[in-house]
Amino acid sequence: MRHLLDIRDLTTNEIDELMDTAEDIIANPKKYAECLHGKKLATLFFEPSTRTRLSFEAAMMELGGNVLGFSEAKSSSAAKGESVGDTVRTVGCYADVIAMRHPREGAPTAAAMVSPVPIINAGDGGHNHPTQTLTDLLTIRREKGRLNQLVIGCCGDLKFGRTVHSLIHAMMRYKSIRFVFISPKELRVPDYVLETLQKHGISYVEVEKLEDVIGTLDVLYMTRVQRERFFNEEEYLRLKDSYILDVEKMKLARKDLAVLHPLPRVNEISVKVDDDPRACYFRQVANGKYMREALLLKLLEVDA
Numbered sequence: 001m002r003h004l005l006d007i008r009d010l011t012t013n014e015i016d017e018l019m020d021t022a023e024d025i026i027a028n029p030k031k032y033a034e035c036l037h038g039k040k041l042a043t044l045f046f047e048p049s050t051r052t053r054l055s056f057e058a059a060m061m062e063l064g065g066n067v068l069g070f071s072e073a074k075s076s077s078a079a080k081g082e083s084v085g086d087t088v089r090t091v092g093c094y095a096d097v098i099a100m101r102h103p104r105e106g107a108p109t110a111a112a113m114v115s116p117v118p119i120i121n122a123g124d125g126g127h128n129h130p131t132q133t134l135t136d137l138l139t140i141r142r143e144k145g146r147l148n149q150l151v152i153g154c155c156g157d158l159k160f161g162r163t164v165h166s167l168i169h170a171m172m173r174y175k176s177i178r179f180v181f182i183s184p185k186e187l188r189v190p191d192y193v194l195e196t197l198q199k200h201g202i203s204y205v206e207v208e209k210l211e212d213v214i215g216t217l218d219v220l221y222m223t224r225v226q227r228e229r230f231f232n233e234e235e236y237l238r239l240k241d242s243y244i245l246d247v248e249k250m251k252l253a254r255k256d257l258a259v260l261h262p263l264p265r266v267n268e269i270s271v272k273v274d275d276d277p278r279a280c281y282f283r284q285v286a287n288g289k290y291m292r293e294a295l296l297l298k299l300l301e302v303d304a
């Protein structure tokens, strides 16, 4: 039985195959419409979500399966003090696969140790978010035509932004990748992630001003400052508007830049940028559903 707890649980080949399946689903949706008939996905969300939970549920429905679950901890027995392990052992009696989001780092890994069915990490605290990364990779491949030879800028909250950590671990496996990390000092990429880059000899720089580097980027990955992970509201208020991508800054960028954002956006991309063809974030949302379909087929070991 396979789980997806960290993007590194998948080989580069497996990721490439998932992207090929997603492309095939996009091209031939009817071929997949009954693939997961009779199967059930449980979405256990102990933290808020719009895209991740609903795209998982939509993905399961498009494959002919069914969904059950909860979208907040207070409507589950977690509110009575039940452990994640007991919740998962219970839900594993009802469902064939579980997608779980939890504020505690490592909670899905603990769940996987006792779960009778595959666990998918749908975001654990400020740690990992592997299915967002699958979404991001398909988006980069579709927008840029490649995953090699790219200069990737990650901008915003690189400390608490779990999507960035998973994206770095995935993209560093492709050839000739250079990272440009743009953040205030307080929100730098954690050392444990930088150490992996150093160990593998991957090139990166850390800067504070987006304007200075935007013209060098192939991909710009914007992120929200993660308010819910701050210890102190004053610090959040001081840092929340560190970066705002607007029409003026887009003028400094390359004509073939791809702007991604895992969403939700708060203030970090002006809505005026949405009409720019380089703004990919709503196409990225659509890709997420197809990548999750491909992942569900893989974990449930079903071929079209």
Ligand code: NCD
Pocket: 051, 052, 123, 129, 132, 162, 163, 223, 224, 262, 263, 264
């Ligand atoms: C992200 C998350 O939950 O980490 N959202 C998402 O899943 N698309 C990003 C965020 O909340 O800022």
